[in-house]
Amino acid sequence: MKRKVLVIDDEAVVRDTLGTFLRHRGYRVATAPDGLKGLELFRQDRPSIVFTDLRMPGSDGLDFLRKAMRIDPHAHIIFITGHGEEKDILDALHSGARNFFRKPLNFQEVIEALSALESRVMAEEGTRFEYAFVVSQDEALVIPNDLSVVSGVVNHITANLPHFFDEQTVHGIQGALIEMIVNAIEHGNLGISYEEKTRALENEKLADLISTKSQQPLLASRRVHIHYLFNAEEVRYTIEDEGDGFNIHDVPDPGHPDNLWLGHGRGILMTRALMDEVHYNEKGNRVTLVKRMPALGILPAF
Secondary structure (H helix, E strand, O other): OOOEEEEEOOOHHHHHHHHHHHHHOOOEEEEEOOHHHHHHHHHHHOOOEEEEEOOOOOOOHHHHHHHHHHHOOOOEEEEEEOOOOHHHHHHHHHOOOOEEEEOOOOHHHHHHHHHHHHHHHHHHHOOOOOOOOOOOEEEEEEEOOOHHHHHHHHHHHOOOHHHOOOHHHHHHHHHHHHHHHHHHHHHHHOOOOHHHHHHHHHOOOHHHHHHHHHOOHHHHOOOEEEEEEEOOOEEEEEEEOOOOOOOHHHOOOOOOHHHOOOOOOHHHHHHHHHOOEEEEOOOOOEEEEEEEOOOOOOOOOO
């Protein structure tokens, strides 16, 4: 059975359009015209996924997010906005939002986000090894160009983090890793340019584009290499693809308000907002993400 979804927006056309789209995909949908009514429905129904407008009269999306996360920190909250103010979006990510989309919605992007969330929730609900007494880890993984395995891989390499970080921080790290691994597959190994992906999303042809690229022998043989290091000082992830690389300086600064919605660098913006350090190699096919361990309670007591 599909999960409950709550849509909060002061524009009736957005509630109706997104609600109808989600119902056609099998979700059980409730809608609310503002944050106050949305919070009331959230308490009653405990939906696992929420789409909420950022700017609304009265109680806005950020206010709803902070209150909802106190009620259920496992909720997956996605922002939709027609404004695009960088500070508000970064505040939302820091407060636990899982993603953000611009109005009018690109429903192919929505489908991608929902698919990723479903895979992630299923992986989180699976049986995992108890990591409470792990004090250091050094692990290497090699994965194919298969987007369906990304969420499971990310849950594996972050399985011990809940013992050292709060839940919002863990979800932030997981979101950053998913974005970077997906980029390594799509843009790195499969050689899909940002312009190609933008056109494919606009025409709802991204799955076809990925399938076509994946059937090319040279591209299909490429792999993503992930190195994971965890110790008392930091958790460090290195993600390297076998593509031609890119010049990070050629990507418009996603943190600048004028560039926020270009479709170039959403993952870079999210990663920079959620991690302590982000480094690219000169070729541009390897990125290293670092999160420093908390100053207190770093290691379990024996």
